[in-house]
Amino acid sequence: MFARAARLVQQAAALPKRPLLDLANKQHGHLRNSKFLCYEAQRPLVFDVATTEEFEEHVLRSTIPVIVDFHADWCGPCKMLGPRLEQKVQGREGAVLMAKVNIDEAGDLADEFRVSAVPTVIGFQNGEVVAEFQGMIDDDQIDEFLDQVADVPAAEQ
Amino acid sequence: MECPAGDKASRTSSPGRFSRFFTSIRERVVARVDTGASNRRTGAVASTAGAMAPRAARLGSSAVPISAALTTIAKSPAAVVYSESVQHRLEEYVNLLRGQEIENTVVVHVDEDARKDFQKLTLRDNWPLVYVKGDCVGGLEEVNKLVANGQLKSWFQEHQYDLIVIGGGSGGLAAAKEAARLGKKVACFDYVKPSTQDTTWGLGGTCVNVGCIPKKLMHQGALLGGSIKDAKKFGWKFPEGEITHNWKTMRDAINDHIAGLNWAYRVQLREKNVEYVNSYATFVGPHEVSGKNKKGVVTNYTATRFLVATGLRPKFDATIPGCKEYCISSDDIFSIKYSPGKTLCVGASYISLECAGFLKGIGLEVSVMVRSILLRGFDQQISEKIGKHMEAYGINFIRGCIPTKIEQLEPKTKTAPGRLLVHWVSIDAEGKKTEHSEEFNTVLYAIGREPQNVDVKTDVVDIELAKSGKIVARHEQTSVPWIYAIGDILEGKPELTPVAIQAGRVLARRIFQGNYELTEYDKVPTTVFTPLEYGCCGLSEEDAIKKYGQDNIIVYHGAFKPLEYVINEDRIENNHCYCKLICVRNQEERVVGYHILTPTAGEITQGFAIGLKLGAKKRDFDRLIGIHPTVAEQFTTLTLEKKEGEEELKVEGC
Numbered sequence: 001m002f003a004r005a006a007r008l009v010q011q012a013a014a015l016p017k018r019p020l021l022d023l024a025n026k027q028h029g030h031l032r033n034s035k036f037l038c039y040e041a042q043r044p045l046v047f048d049v050a051t052t053e054e055f056e057e058h059v060l061r062s063t064i065p066v067i068v069d070f071h072a073d074w075c076g077p078c079k080m081l082g083p084r085l086e087q088k089v090q091g092r093e094g095a096v097l098m099a100k101v102n103i104d105e106a107g108d109l110a111d112e113f114r115v116s117a118v119p120t121v122i123g124f125q126n127g128e129v130v131a132e133f134q135g136m137i138d139d140d141q142i143d144e145f146l147d148q149v150a151d152v153p154a155a156e157q
Numbered sequence: 158m159e160c161p162a163g164d165k166a167s168r169t170s171s172p173g174r175f176s177r178f179f180t181s182i183r184e185r186v187v188a189r190v191d192t193g194a195s196n197r198r199t200g201a202v203a204s205t206a207g208a209m210a211p212r213a214a215r216l217g218s219s220a221v222p223i224s225a226a227l228t229t230i231a232k233s234p235a236a237v238v239y240s241e242s243v244q245h246r247l248e249e250y251v252n253l254l255r256g257q258e259i260e261n262t263v264v265v266h267v268d269e270d271a272r273k274d275f276q277k278l279t280l281r282d283n284w285p286l287v288y289v290k291g292d293c294v295g296g297l298e299e300v301n302k303l304v305a306n307g308q309l310k311s312w313f314q315e316h317q318y319d320l321i322v323i324g325g326g327s328g329g330l331a332a333a334k335e336a337a338r339l340g341k342k343v344a345c346f347d348y349v350k351p352s353t354q355d356t357t358w359g360l361g362g363t364c365v366n367v368g369c370i371p372k373k374l375m376h377q378g379a380l381l382g383g384s385i386k387d388a389k390k391f392g393w394k395f396p397e398g399e400i401t402h403n404w405k406t407m408r409d410a411i412n413d414h415i416a417g418l419n420w421a422y423r424v425q426l427r428e429k430n431v432e433y434v435n436s437y438a439t440f441v442g443p444h445e446v447s448g449k450n451k452k453g454v455v456t457n458y459t460a461t462r463f464l465v466a467t468g469l470r471p472k473f474d475a476t477i478p479g480c481k482e483y484c485i486s487s488d489d490i491f492s493i494k495y496s497p498g499k500t501l502c503v504g505a506s507y508i509s510l511e512c513a514g515f516l517k518g519i520g521l522e523v524s525v526m527v528r529s530i531l532l533r534g535f536d537q538q539i540s541e542k543i544g545k546h547m548e549a550y551g552i553n554f555i556r557g558c559i560p561t562k563i564e565q566l567e568p569k570t571k572t573a574p575g576r577l578l579v580h581w582v583s584i585d586a587e588g589k590k591t592e593h594s595e596e597f598n599t600v601l602y603a604i605g606r607e608p609q610n611v612d613v614k615t616d617v618v619d620i621e622l623a624k625s626g627k628i629v630a631r632h633e634q635t636s637v638p639w640i641y642a643i644g645d646i647l648e649g650k651p652e653l654t655p656v657a658i659q660a661g662r663v664l665a666r667r668i669f670q671g672n673y674e675l676t677e678y679d680k681v682p683t684t685v686f687t688p689l690e691y692g693c694c695g696l697s698e699e700d701a702i703k704k705y706g707q708d709n710i711i712v713y714h715g716a717f718k719p720l721e722y723v724i725n726e727d728r729i730e731n732n733h734c735y736c737k738l739i740c741v742r743n744q745e746e747r748v749v750g751y752h753i754l755t756p757t758a759g760e761i762t763q764g765f766a767i768g769l770k771l772g773a774k775k776r777d778f779d780r781l782i783g784i785h786p787t788v789a790e791q792f793t794t795l796t797l798e799k800k801e802g803e804e805e806l807k808v809e810g811c
Contacts, residue, residue: 072420074413103420104359116424 046086046098050106059099060127065149066097070113070120072104077136078119085121088142096123096150123149220268223275223673231671233263234313236288240272243284250285250297257309259289278673280631290461291668292638293631299638308443312639316444318342318460319669322431323438323446326362328644328657329466330422333431335665344458345426346448348437350609352488353473353481359419360426360433363468363645364654366415371491372511374411376686378402379518380756383728390725402519404496412492434458439612444639462668465620465628465635465642466657469606479563483577484600487512497521498574498598503560505531507685509603510543514688517552524553524597526560526581532685536697539735539752546689546733546754558583558593563600574598608646623648632675633664641668651681682751682766684759689730692762694769696750701739704749711746712799713738713775716806719756720786730756731808736791737799738775746775753791761789 049055049068059066069085071078082100089098103110103118113122123131123145131148133141146152220240221229230236237250247264254262267275275286283296289312294300303309322333325347333345349357349366358366385400426433434456436448445459471486487508490497498521502513505527517523525547532540548554562580569575580594608626621629621636627648633641641664644657660676667674682694701710714737722728739750751765768777775795783790797806 072416074416076413104416107423111423111427114427116428118420 045090045094046100049099049101049109052109052112055099055101055109058097059124062097062124063126064094064097065123065125065130065151066099067121067123067146067149068099068101068113070101070103070110070115070118070122072102072118075118081119081121081136084139085142088139088146092146092150095152096146121145125149125151220266220271223267223271226265226267226271226275227671227673229263229265229671230288231291231669233261233288234290235259235262236265237262237285238265238267238272238275238288239285240267240269242269243272246297247285250287250300253297253300253304254287257304259313274673278632278675279634289638291671292462293634294638311443312461314444314459316459316461318344318458320344320462320464320665321346321438321446321458321460322464322466324362324464324466324468324644324646325360325422325433326466326468326644326657327364327654328468328661329362329464330360330426330661331658332464332466332643332661332665333426334429335662336669337429337431339665339669341669343430344432344434344460346434346436346438346446348435348448348450350437350470352470352486354485354489356489356492358492359416360422360435361415361419365418365422367488367491369654370415370418371411372487372515373686374414375407375491375515376511376518376688378407379515379688382518382520386727387722387725404519405494407519408492408494440618443618443637461639463640464661464664465640465646466644466661467608467610468645469652470609471602472605472607473602474559474604477560477563479565479577480560480602483563483565484602486602490601493574495569495572495574497601499596500524500599500601501526501579501595501597502601502603504603504605505529505533506603506605507532507535507687508606509601510547510687511685512601512603513552514547514550514686517547517550518688523551524555524595526555526558528559529557534697535685535691536693536750536752537699538737539691539693539754542733542735542754543685543687543689543691546729547687549729549733550688555581555583560600566596606645606652610646633660650678651683653681653683656681680766680769682762682769684762686759689733689754690756690758692751692753692755692758694751694762694766695748696739697752698737698739698750701741701750705741709742711740711742711775713740713795714797714799714806715791715795716808717755717788717791718808719788721756734788734808735806736795738778738792738795740775744774748773748775748778751792753788755788757788765789765792 047058049058059068067085067089069082071082086098089096101109103115113120117134119136120134121132122129131145133145137145226238230238235254237247237254239247251262251264272284276282279286279293281293281295283299285296287294287296287300289300289303289309294303300309303312319341320333320336320343322329322343322345325345329345329347333343337343347360347362349359351357356367362368364370382400382402385395389395423433434448434450436450436454436456438446438448441447441457442459444461445457446463447455447457449455471488473481473484473486475481484503485493485497490512497516500513500516500521500523502509502516502523502525505525509525510531513523513525530537530540531544544554558581560579560581564578564580566576566578575598577597577600578594579597579600580592583591583593585591618637618640620640620642623629625648628635628642628646629648630642633643633647635642643660643664645652647660650656650660656676656678663674663676666672680695682692684693685691696704698710698712714735716735718731719734722731734755736753736755737750738748739752740746740748748769751762751769753761755761778792778795781793783793
């Protein structure tokens with residue numbers, strides 16, 4: 001399964017860069033409700049990551065920016081932040097993806113990234129960390145963060 | 158006074174300026190401890206050396222103070238400690254160590270007073286005394302044994318870690334973090350073998366997961382139920398109808414907090430550079446442990462020193478059918494997802510009584526089955542008062558019995574506890590036996606705790622164990638000189654988290670820095686968190702009588718009503734609160750026992766314990782002016798003497 005995903009990512013990377021879906025456009029409008037699909041790589045917009053291998057595959061080698069939500073079941077703020085982040089990511093319609101890491105199940109991953117408090121959200125672009133925040137933030141701040149990660153130029157913000 | 162030459166001592170073999178004055182064996186050793194300044198007993202040194210010129214005796218040949226000796230020993234590959242009276246085989250020792258190719262053996266000369274201190278510190282009688290890599294080994298016999306079985310050689314091999322801690326509980330984590338703080342390379346192995354009901358938990362040990370923390374939170378949860386009843390009398394309006402308790406809400410909130418603590422400890426270890434290995438460690442070599450984790454991955458690590466802090470687990474009675482199969486323990490009660498329902502607590506320990514207390518407090522039907530006395534080891538007068546209070550609280554006590562059989566009528570499911578039928582036999586005064594049986598949803602066994610890691614004693618390392626299975630130690634050093642033990646696993650010491658934490662930190666400093674600090678295991682204050690809390694420090698009345706004699710003991714006592722409870726006449730605590738001070742007559746009435754049965758006893762006892770530690774007398778308590786209105790102020794105005802055979806104290810008016 002991972003091999004297939006890897007091939008897909010490679011293929012996607014090899015394709016000429018296509019413009020993002022223009023959901024206002026009548027042609028693509030019918031896809032407006034397919035919030036769960038990323039057009040380019042046939043992956044869901046929000047997915048779980050439990051191992052270092054999955055992380056390398058779907059986060060570090062992703063051509064699309066990915067935010068990683070390190071969270072825990074016992075953490076109140078995580079339970080509030082998580083759904084809001086998901087909603088915002090889906091609203092970006094494929095410009096940015098979201099990986100969820102449960103720190104109790106994927107302790108090694110959390111150790112690698114020296115996660116101490118939860119929620120910790122790290123933004124990756126082409127395998128590099130470009131932004132990070134800890135704790136609860138409000139909607140405007142989530143937007144700003146996603147802008148940074150998705151590399152939205154200032155003019156369009 | 159500190160010896161400034163501690164560092165100089167070990168490396169260079171320096172005949173130096175003084176060697177031509179020495180005709181004693183000292184000139185033939187590889188290295189010596191240089192002394193910066195002479196100590197009290199320089200005179201004695203001169204006499205041993207025989208025809209030594211007085212000027213030479215003064216310079217550099219006198220005994221060192223114990224602090225200098227210890228810091229040097231901590232840094233030396235090997236050391237032989239001697240004093241005037243015990244140096245007759247010194248040369249033999251040194252030659253033996255040199256024969257093992259241990260370079261830079263240090264010979265440490267101490268005076269007679271320091272020798273006595275060494276004896277207290279190491280609890281050893283063999284002199285001269287040998288240390289290897291900072292760990293006290295004993296005498297020639299012990300060293301020869303280590304040579305013979307090859308362990309001395311493996312001691313001097315390269316090891317991956319300075320310290321491996323086995324057990325990530327209160328003691329283990331404290332020691333690991335302290336050792337890391339002192340710059341040592343530390344790894345900590347922690348693994349929880351599932352309970353009889355398959356419960357496991359994360360890093361942090363018993364206290365954090367299935368002990369102090371969830372217990373206190375559930376105790377608080379239960380007490381709040383009583384506060385609600387008080388609140389009504391104070392004018393708070395509540396909606397009509399019964400106020401009920403939801404087990405799952407309390408259980409989830411507490412377990413979320415514990416999970417947060419497990420995580421916090423992981424992060425702490427990482428930030429303090431202690432490597433955390435979630436595997437069950439066993440010794441596979443004198444300096445090597447092997448651990449296998451849940452995924453089957455095996456880790457082998459070697460270390461110069463080890464600390465066993467593996468703690469205890471609940472005991473069951475395998476002779477009682479159904480005991481192990483159907484009963485739960487304190488390992489399970491705090492995390493079960495459904496309410497335990499009608500519960501039987503078997504045991505007279507504080508675990509049994511505390512659990513019975515909070516289960517009753519949240520509205521469940523609770524019975525406690527006790528074989529003989531309550532709270533063995535605690536003051537019996539107070540223990541009986543606790544029993545009386547708990548009975549008034551609504552808990553059914555079945556005294557003088559143990560279960561004979563436990564049958565399962567309905568198995569438990571994911572959402573319900575099931576039904577058990579408990580059988581027992583009671584014997585009346587004439588010896589007539591009566592059989593009883595009663596149905597319960599849950600049976601909690603709390604008859605004691607025992608070590609469950611017999612593999613700590615293997616063929617590879619022969620760690621001496623007591624009959625209880627706990628580890629026998631000399632000030633935390635086991636029979637294997639490079640292996641130490643702290644916490645509940647240590648024989649003869651209080652089974653308390655703060656004791657383990659203190660012992661862990663003090664031990665790390667003592668062995669890595671080389672100092673004279675010892676953990677004080679006496680006058681440790683403690684509290685039993687039964688619905689009416691019991692705080693105590695020092696001796697029980699029985700132990701005080703045994704130690705000082707009935708006639709030499711005077712007990713001052715008092716009964717009282719907490720002011721917060723006077724508004725609600727239904728408060729049963731108003732008839733049960735009590736306190737006493739046990740004093741020794743011929744020591745100016747020094748207070749040797751402090752006992753209080755009251756709400757918030759834990760908070761009160763902590764403060765007063767410092768008085769006992771500093772040797773307070775009754776008159777010091779009398780000099781102290783109370784804070785009013787509190788319950789604690791009782792101790793500042795105790796005048797009533799407890800007399801034999803008198804009636805129970807009744808609470809006076811305001």
